[in-house]
Amino acid sequence: MMQSEAPELLDQAPPDTSSNDEENMAELRSLLLGPAEKQLAEVHTRLTDPRRQMEEVSRVLPAAISVRSRQDHDLTDALAPTVAAALHQSIRKDPQPLADAIFPIIGPAIRKAIATALNGMVQSLNQTMAHSLSIQGMKWRLEALRTGKSFAEVVMLKTLLYRVEQVFLIHKNTGLLLQHISAPGAKAQDADMVSGMLTAIQDFVHDSFATPAGDELEDMRVGDLTVWVERGPEAVLAAVIRGNAPEDLRAVFQETLEKIQLQFGMALSEFAGDATPFSATASLLEDCLEARYDSGSPAANVKRRVTPLTVIGAVLLIVVLIWGFFWLREVRRWNAYVERLRNEPGIIVAENGKRAGKRFLSGLRDPLARDPQQVMQDYQVNPQTVLSHWEPFHALTPEFVLARTSSLLNPPDTVRFSLTNGTLQAEGFASHLWVNETRQAARFLPGIGGLNEERLLDLNRIEDPLLRFELDRAELVPGQQQSLDLLTADIKRLQSLAVALQKSVRLEISGHTDGTGSGARNLMLSEERARTVASVLQARLPTFANLTINAVGSREKVREEVTENDRASNRSVTFKVVTTEAK
Amino acid sequence: MQKKICMIGTFAVGKTSLVRRFVESIYSSKYHTTVGVKVDKKIVRVGDEETTLLIWDIEGAESEHELRKSYLRGASGYLLVADGTRQDTLYKALTLQTRAEEAVGKAPFLLLLNKSDLADQWQITSRDLAALEQKQWNVINTSAKTGHGVEEAFLTLAEKMAEKLNG
Numbered sequence: 001m002m003q004s005e006a007p008e009l010l011d012q013a014p015p016d017t018s019s020n021d022e023e024n025m026a027e028l029r030s031l032l033l034g035p036a037e038k039q040l041a042e043v044h045t046r047l048t049d050p051r052r053q054m055e056e057v058s059r060v061l062p063a064a065i066s067v068r069s070r071q072d073h074d075l076t077d078a079l080a081p082t083v084a085a086a087l088h089q090s091i092r093k094d095p096q097p098l099a100d101a102i103f104p105i106i107g108p109a110i111r112k113a114i115a116t117a118l119n120g121m122v123q124s125l126n127q128t129m130a131h132s133l134s135i136q137g138m139k140w141r142l143e144a145l146r147t148g149k150s151f152a153e154v155v156m157l158k159t160l161l162y163r164v165e166q167v168f169l170i171h172k173n174t175g176l177l178l179q180h181i182s183a184p185g186a187k188a189q190d191a192d193m194v195s196g197m198l199t200a201i202q203d204f205v206h207d208s209f210a211t212p213a214g215d216e217l218e219d220m221r222v223g224d225l226t227v228w229v230e231r232g233p234e235a236v237l238a239a240v241i242r243g244n245a246p247e248d249l250r251a252v253f254q255e256t257l258e259k260i261q262l263q264f265g266m267a268l269s270e271f272a273g274d275a276t277p278f279s280a281t282a283s284l285l286e287d288c289l290e291a292r293y294d295s296g297s298p299a300a301n302v303k304r305r306v307t308p309l310t311v312i313g314a315v316l317l318i319v320v321l322i323w324g325f326f327w328l329r330e331v332r333r334w335n336a337y338v339e340r341l342r343n344e345p346g347i348i349v350a351e352n353g354k355r356a357g358k359r360f361l362s363g364l365r366d367p368l369a370r371d372p373q374q375v376m377q378d379y380q381v382n383p384q385t386v387l388s389h390w391e392p393f394h395a396l397t398p399e400f401v402l403a404r405t406s407s408l409l410n411p412p413d414t415v416r417f418s419l420t421n422g423t424l425q426a427e428g429f430a431s432h433l434w435v436n437e438t439r440q441a442a443r444f445l446p447g448i449g450g451l452n453e454e455r456l457l458d459l460n461r462i463e464d465p466l467l468r469f470e471l472d473r474a475e476l477v478p479g480q481q482q483s484l485d486l487l488t489a490d491i492k493r494l495q496s497l498a499v500a501l502q503k504s505v506r507l508e509i510s511g512h513t514d515g516t517g518s519g520a521r522n523l524m525l526s527e528e529r530a531r532t533v534a535s536v537l538q539a540r541l542p543t544f545a546n547l548t549i550n551a552v553g554s555r556e557k558v559r560e561e562v563t564e565n566d567r568a569s570n571r572s573v574t575f576k577v578v579t580t581e582a583k
Numbered sequence: 584m585q586k587k588i589c590m591i592g593t594f595a596v597g598k599t600s601l602v603r604r605f606v607e608s609i610y611s612s613k614y615h616t617t618v619g620v621k622v623d624k625k626i627v628r629v630g631d632e633e634t635t636l637l638i639w640d641i642e643g644a645e646s647e648h649e650l651r652k653s654y655l656r657g658a659s660g661y662l663l664v665a666d667g668t669r670q671d672t673l674y675k676a677l678t679l680q681t682r683a684e685e686a687v688g689k690a691p692f693l694l695l696l697n698k699s700d701l702a703d704q705w706q707i708t709s710r711d712l713a714a715l716e717q718k719q720w721n722v723i724n725t726s727a728k729t730g731h732g733v734e735e736a737f738l739t740l741a742e743k744m745a746e747k748l749n750g
Contacts, residue, residue: 174657176585196622203653204619
């Protein structure tokens with residue numbers, strides 16, 4: 001006011017001038033204004049003298065700038081184009097001073113930028129490698145397969161430090177939902193009901209635990225999710241956060257809530273169920289949808305890899321793998337062994353399990369079957385780890401019946417056994433004694449229904465009969481034709497059986513005499529008698545060449561000579577079958 | 584438009600069953616005690632406008648002291664539920680109503696006499712009804728089991744709330 005009025009007064013002075021009045025006026029003025037006149041003149045100089053003005057403005061300028069800057073940004077706005085133009089001008093004129101000025105900043109800044117970029121590249125490379133090759137990566141891939149999410153999504157969820165997935169703006173008094181926003185991809189339930197339930201839970205907690213006024217439920221945690229609740233005077237902001245959010249995020253929520261209270265205070269007070277005025281809060285709430293991801297710094301990765309826990313884990317894993325290998329091998333060997341036993345004739349496995357830390361095996365075993373202990377060696381099963389119990393039994397399979405029969409009857413090597421429909425087939429030739437015993441025993445052997453002797457020759461049939469001779473002559477007593485026929489037939493049978501059994505047989509013909517007459521004569525006579533029979537047999541059996549004769553005279557008597565009949569029996573030839581291996 | 588309404592009544596009068604019948608059209612004779620509160624939602628049409636009813640099914644309260652005011656806060660209306668086969672539940676409903684009015688003020692409400700399918704066990708007398716009429720209360724017989732009166736009850740309440748807002 002002063003500044004604008006003062007010049008007006010001064011300016012109006014000149015039009016009033018008249019020659020006489022001028023002095024009076026000057027006097028009046030000096031009277032009226034007196035001391036102020038000097039001040040007015042001073043003010044006048046200050047206003048008109050540019051130098052003074054400059055001095056004065058320069059005195060208040062710094063303070064004025066700082067006062068104004070504190071008030072608002074208008075000054076900055078006003079100065080910005082000028083400063084920009086000045087800089088532009090200065091660089092155009094001579095870029096050197098500016099280059100010199102910013103040189104100390106620009107070097108480190110560039111280095112930092114390059115380092116950050118490289119670091120980021122290395123990190124993302126590391127992360128990709130780590131995630132695709134590590135066990136964790138495999139696990140995540142499996143999880144992706146299982147849940148049907150993409151691998152990238154799983155990696156994102158796992159490396160997520162935190163993410164605000166949903167934000168509810170709730171009317172405090174009614175618990176009704178005013179606004180709800182969710183992060184892209186986040187699963188959102190019926191927000192109206194969630195809002196109501198959230199309010200109900202707060203009421204429930206507040207009432208149930210009689211907390212002092214002002215103490216309210218601040219957060220809820222379920223697994224990976226946390227619900228943070230911030231309260232304003234009329235609205236509640238609830239944020240659903242996955243992961244661990246830093247406490248300073250609360251400040252963001254609180255700030256948002258304050259802004260909403262400020263802008264929508266009226267609407268909040270008047271709210272009666274119509275949420276449309278609050279659709280505009282969405283943009284404010286979006287500031288709350290924050291997320292931070294684990295950058296997985298390489299240093300941390302390296303550290304993690306060499307922790308003692310990792311080493312122990314790796315050692316344990318190796319131990320488990322080795323143990324697993326041996327365990328698996330042992331199991332396979334054992335199973336193969338048991339399988340072998342199951343297929344082994346004469347062995348029936350009844351029980352296969354574990355007892356007192358050892359493997360246990362029990363069942364039935366024919367004494368003629370293979371020894372399970374021996375089989376165990378074939379399969380490299382350690383006998384120390386096995387308890388077995390075998391009950392003896394008689395297996396009735398043909399091979400066992402045969403084996404058992406052979407071991408009991410002990411057949412000579414000129415007899416072969418076989419089994420046909422439970423009937424024992426004996427093939428070959430043997431002494432009368434053995435044939436008799438076998439006939440008896442065959443009736444009591446388990447698994448044997450009878451004895452077939454069709455191809456069994458009792459050697460008595462050849463060795464028992466005598467061919468008698470006339471007194472003191474080498475001529476057969478007449479009427480022995482039948483005996484000769486039988487003998488011939490039996491020798492033929494013997495011959496064919498020997499061929500079948502790959503044996504060679506020789507028939508020894510011994511000539512005998514009675515005890516009368518001289519020894520020399522008797523010896524000669526006995527030889528003649530043997531020759532006679534030999535030639536008779538040779539004529540009957542042209543293919544049977546293996547005949548030997550043996551002259552024993554009266555040395556080996558067929559019978560002790562008491563009666564004439566005994567002497568007649570001694571005038572004879574006898575036979576013996578000698579078996580040798582076929583050549 | 585959203586409205587919060589509350590189900591108020593003593594134990595086992597059928598509050599939860601009425602809500603389930605109204606919201607999901609399901610009835611189960613199994614009895615479940617509600618602990619705290621369960622919030623359900625159903626959208627109804629009142630006139631030309633769609634209203635989302637957020638139904639707070641509050642745990643049964645034996646006396647007015649047990650009824651938690653905090654659950655009632657902000658409700659635009661409420662359904663007072665009594666069991667028609669147990670006369671005492673009606674008297675308890677009367678006391679609970681006083682408490683509710685303290686909490687939410689003069690909000691619209693209806694009295695539901697539930698279990699109307701059990702006519703042979705009905706204990707509500709004509710004297711009771713006369714007294715209610717004198718109080719100018721809106722009374723509806725309902726059955727969560729058959730569905731009788733359930734839809735009507737909720738819709739009537741919704742209409743009364745809309746009237747109050749407009750009038």
